[in-house]
Amino acid sequence: MKPHNFSAGPGILPAEVLKQASEACINFDNMNLSLLEISHRSKNYEKVMEEARSIIKELFEVGDEYEVIYLGGGASTQFAMVPYNLLSENGSAAYVNTGVWASKAIKEAKIIGNTKVIASSEDKKFSYIPKGYEIPTDADYLHITSNNTIYGTQIKQFPKTNIPLVCDMSSDIFSRKVNAKDFSLIYAGAQKNMGPAGATMVMVKKDVLGKTGRKMLSMMDYQVHIKGDSMYNTPPVFPIYVTLLTLQWLKKNGGIAWIEKVNQQKADLLYNEIDRNSLFFGTVVKEDRSNMNVCFLTNKPELEPEFDKIWKDANISSIRGHRDVGGYRASLYNALPLESVQVLVDTMKEFEKKFA
């Protein structure tokens, strides 16, 4: 029996995607060769790369003013590449600090150039999303993190600004409708809603590039990867293919409009139970609650071992909270079925019945 997989990332993927991925390890595209042992320059693989990049633009509803590239190195590499490509020698960058990942992005930007943290929720353990802050009009860009995996907060209304808006969407990409045209750069590690670990997606508006005056290392230069159609060097072939399968699955089932509805249902079901159940409470300001990562605690921590027993018996996997928050975190990524959330809710009810 497959466990109900609430892993915070790498996270659950659709069963049909896993099946196709498994088959491609043996026989890819009827070549009688494994996808793991063919040239990335083969026509069969070039199709994969093209289609993946094309679906991303389709889902984001953007045109040729944007380019999509696939890279290795994870979102952590983007923490450095964003300022390396956008922060000019005499310019400045503005950052909003909403958690561990935003803090890491800020750390890298500071190594590269003048970096200002214009808002932060660190004062309350990142349990809310800062709002109403002033955005400097002369900064090279504003960097935000749309969803904070560890703390369970999510930006519901993106800031309005005339400077380029850059967003780390690693943990909620393609989970809801966003106006992608409001952003100059969106990046995401694949391993939550888009696929497995090992591939990172960057979508960038071409007009923000090439302005820093910096002499750039090839692998750190977005323009090099754009020119090379994400094949400047050998790309992470298999992880990218699995993102294609995942994107195809999303598109086939109804795209963003469909998944946004499903994700809202899942989040409502779980948050309603947290608010109703006398033994649990949420850790985050209600209006900023993430639909992807639901963090909650029990008000009888001495009973955690009892609750742990109940959900483990229900074949639930990976809902222990991050060490910085404790308690529980249920990640409701795109591929998680509503049924799994119902099973979790049932265990919470059972726990209440036994111990309240």
Place this chain on the structure above:
Amino acid sequence: MKPHNFSAGPGILPAEVLKQASEACINFDNMNLSLLEISHRSKNYEKVMEEARSIIKELFEVGDEYEVIYLGGGASTQFAMVPYNLLSENGSAAYVNTGVWASKAIKEAKIIGNTKVIASSEDKKFSYIPKGYEIPTDADYLHITSNNTIYGTQIKQFPKTNIPLVCDMSSDIFSRKVNAKDFSLIYAGAQKNMGPAGATMVMVKKDVLGKTGRKMLSMMDYQVHIKGDSMYNTPPVFPIYVTLLTLQWLKKNGGIAWIEKVNQQKADLLYNEIDRNSLFFGTVVKEDRSNMNVCFLTNKPELEPEFDKIWKDANISSIRGHRDVGGYRASLYNALPLESVQVLVDTMKEFEKKFA
């Protein structure tokens, strides 16, 4: 029928590795979850990372003075990371230019600091390995490329030097015995002898690190990855797992001593035919011929379509040469069986019989 796969990279992998990889996409380590959807921090995956790093040290016969890390981004990222970590602000680096990949490494090093090309075979289209060059005793390191995939040359005797020796072994790692202790840093993209695309191995002697005085970006800093046990950020989980399977396959079958013998047999079989056959000739100085990538031309280029028909009919795949060299290139990576080379040799004999 599976083709005889002579792909230059990503290259052929052992059938049993592909089968295990395929299975892990559905059910990894009896977890009833796919390897693609579990946390890299799970105990099940931590074992993978530990064992892979440990087998690498075992195969290289080195001790605790070395660290092995896995990274994303390919060897091309190492072209920048090597000078970023080893080339001090006032120091210099020495490079030997033996082809396209060495040239790319040199290009990146020049962006970072004072870089000298102390020997090159560019004068004869990289058809030989430079020898007898003087190595500056005051350089921070000497960078060489052990095997040149595109031109089909291979260093048979590594230079002796007292300065740190750095080697890109992407295309012949674990194909033959080397004295790893003579090197301060060895790196390799996995996608030839070690596994699929998407993972890069770096083995570094700790005493060469931390000396540049450079303020470093986290993802570019070897020491950050060493400290994080290759888990500073989410690693390319699946590609690394497939390298473990490939390393286990190598070890189980007899390790380096075994594969070196097999690889020599394969190379001898093909080079002997090239030298014997009146319609073919090799492109490389004999003493520098690569045992991994065998480049050859026909002296009747007008008959290439005829030869192409013969080898395609024999179910041979991917022996067209790189566009810089033309003709043919047969890559004889570790997982390629001797039988496949025999099939290729038979087609060459058939071609000669019909057209000589």
